Amino acid sequence: MKVAKRTFDAVIVGAGGAGLRAALQLSEAGLKTAVLTKVFPTRSHTVAAQGGVAASLGNSTEDNWHWHMYDTVKGSDWLGDQDAIEFMVKKANEVVVELEHYGMPFDRTDNGKIYQRPFGGHSQNYGQTPVSRSCAAADRTGHAMLHALYQRNVRANTQFFVEWMAMDLIRNADGDVLGVTAMEMETGEVSIFHAKATIFATGGSGRIYYSSTNAFINTGDGVGMAARAGIPLEDMEFWQFHPTGVAGAGVLITEGVRGEGGILRNASGERFMERYAPNLKDLASRDVVSRSMVTEINEGRGCGSEKDHVLLDITHLSPETINKRLPGIREISIQFAGVDPIKAPIPVVPTCHYQMGGIPTNYKGQVVVPKDGNPNVPVAGFYAAGECACASVHGANRLGTNSLLDLLVFGKAAGETVVSDFQSGQLTLKPLPENAADVSLARIARLETQTNGEEVHEVRLAMQRTMQKHAGVFRFADMLKEGVTKILEVAERAKHTQIKDKSKVWNTARTEALELDNLIEVAKATMVSAEARKESRGAHVRDDAIDCAETPNGRDDKNWLKHTLWYSEGNRLDYKPVTLQPMSADVEPIALAKRTY
Amino acid sequence: MSSKRTVQFKIYRYDPDKDAAPYMQDISVELEESDKKLLDALVRLKAKDDSLSFRRSCREGVCGSDAMNINGKNGLACLTSMDDIAQPITLRPLPGLPVIRDVIVDMTQFFKQYHSIKPYLINNEPAPERERLQSPEDRDELNGLYECILCACCSTSCPSFWWNPDKFVGPAGLLAAYRFLADTRDQATSERLDNLEDPYRLFRCHSIMNCVDVCPKHLNPTKAIGKIKDMMVRRAV
DSSP: OOOEEEEEEEEEEOOSHHHHHHHHHHHHTTOOEEEEESSOGGGSGGGGOOSOEEOOOOSSSOOOHHHHHHHHHHHTTTOSOHHHHHHHHHHHHHHHHHHHHHTOOOOBOTTSSBOEEEEEEEEETTTTEEEEEEEOSTTOHHHHHHHHHHHHHHHTTOEEEETEEEEEEEEOTTOOEEEEEEEETTTOOEEEEEEEEEEEOOOOOGGGSSSBSSOTTOSOHHHHHHHHTTOOEEOTTOEEEEEEEETTTOOBOOTHHHHTTOEEEOTTOOOTHHHHOTTTGGGSOHHHHHHHHHHHHHTTOOBTTTTOBEEEEOTTSOHHHHHHHOHHHHHHIIIIISOOTTTSOEEEEEEEEEEOOBEEBOTTSEEEEEETTEEEEEEEEEEEOGGGEEOSSSTTSOOTTHHHHHHHHHHHHHHHHHHHHHHTTOOOOOOOOTTTTHHHHHHHHHHHHOOSOOBHHHHHHHHHHHHHHHSSSSBOHHHHHHHHHHHHHHHHHHTTOBOSOOOSSSOHHHHHHHHHHHHHHHHHHHHHHHHHOOSOBTTBOBTTOOOSSSSGGGOOHHHHOEEEEEETGGGEEEEEEOOOSOSSTTSOOOOOOOOOO | OOSSEEEEEEEEEOOTTTOSSOEEEEEEEEEOTTOOBHHHHHHHHHHHOTTOOOOOOSSSSSSOOOEEEETTEEEEGGGOBSTTOOSSEEEEOOTTSOEEETTEEOOHHHHHHHHHTOOSOOOOSOOOSSOOOOOHHHHHTTTTTTTOOOOOTTGGGOHHHHHOTTTOOHHHHHHHHHHHHTOTTOOOHHHHHHHHOSTTTTTTOOOOOHHHHHOTTOOOHHHHHHHHHHHHHHHHO
């Protein structure tokens, strides 16, 4: 097969929030940039974010970045790197104000400033009282943000390759990244995108679980590509289960509902979060709320005929508040739960939502790997930002609204780093290896000719069921062990998937088969990393970790205050230290403490 | 909700790689109890016949991918309930745009019109250090405008757009045009009106209101278009 080659200064894979923010930086600096995206940019999953983006603007309540930093480090259960966290919270006001200047339709306070609402885990004065830090456009913040970023890119004349699916990362013998291969979905043709810099902004992989708030497209494409190309994946055992997915449907109900005063209730109508988090109650961190809900359900206090969910109650809020601040939620409840939240509470259940781990990066957006004893050596020409990356600002548990902040701050940072590396002459177009597209062509050829294989949807379902059962909200040592065996079996099956559709044109069967290759890498990384981490921390909680003075909440800082690195080749693990030292002398390290809300 | 049930479909099929011409396929599928929306049924159908091609992503009506013509009316598969839909469920691609394959259409012309109205805020004053101020009342003017998901249900239900897709901006593009005209932070009002002052771009809207009827987000492009026309008249006198 003939493979076309295109050459750019930079190629960005993904056009969600992080990709678009990075693209803006590159386009405005005049770099010849290609943005590859498998869906039209405004269909990327950033569009589904609801509640807001964090920034300590202090428009409604007193606030500052020190408090935001403390909340983020504590939320991460101290697994977040404090240099990257300091960088992110300090940049928050700047990137949010920029968005406003781009035209983002934020809600407003009476004096015309950006409207802010309380959110889980965000507090004033180091955990004392809830703070209004979430900058919101009703409950459609992600939609408003993604469209504003796309619109700004239209203004900047960014060059998009829409409905092109990136397939494989191209590296040379030194490990430098030289671009990607990609398939045009309309024709099925594979091309090489040869570039001086490659930025991955491919989003999350929440579709490894059976029940997920994530879109169909969230198949971990960048994460899978990186893993297959020899890049380790960091902290993949940490997955956020959002407390409030619509029971049965999985569709997200924003934490902003609780920010506006919503209350979680069990079968007897009790506001049970008062027992688990006496201070922040329903606005405790997501991992804490999700575990509390599952505990209520497991102990027989769940709601409905199956006692398998709890209720999110906003019937005490005025219809005016609901219609003004939560109109999208009202519509989702009516559509997917058959309930008008003005009149009745919404049935909810913890649902897979966000990947805290990912491709390891530093706060400049450079992808970093261990080399010659140094755990964080940049890979030449390779950058990543957003959910596919692990900076690591979320550590073991992300705070709500910090994801939209992450993609703005690190999308911009990755863009700035590329621009400055480009302008200083550090980035050069290195020669492509012979047959740089061979791996991709072989994957397509296999799907052409495979017979007697299983269908993609069957293998995908087996993977999703395995992840759901063996690596959920609560984890059990024996289940994890069995889960590793099972997921490796599923991975074998995925090598022999078969498709009946052989058309060149818009072949979604083929796309789904290629996506499964990526999902499988993520699923393996998750299960293997989770089985190995013998402690409870943030979203990773296991039955054999003991809560005592030495290991508070089961967290074992002596042995496990370290990042996991999983390598696809050889299915092996490595570890690297957590950065406990902030970036500057402006702030002291946030000292380790038992996490309570 | 009833348990397992079989539903009948009539689906527009066309694969340029193998079909000489498009055809309507009769096909049925057994649904599980959890299959509540048309998109769930299509995913179930695709498991049976993996060559059925359609776009989909968020499955909650906010990404705008799965617009199609459902029993003669444009809509999103993910927001169409299986409870109140007549069988056989007839699915066709959005009308008026070139078909790539099955219900997947080429949306180039649609986006070209969207891009033609300069869909971005224009304000040439130096950016202040903090946010530009906007009163809650002024911000409320953007409600019903900014929520558009670019699914193209409206423009592809509009006869004026069918006849002149290259000349008439269409309801989605005009809704976006008014979204910026209505924004107190935008300074390009007269430039934006100039851009639409033409026998086709704006004035081909004859208030047929199909756009309002089909919008899955309950937006009202006709009303926005009326407001642009008012602005044109006001600046002429």
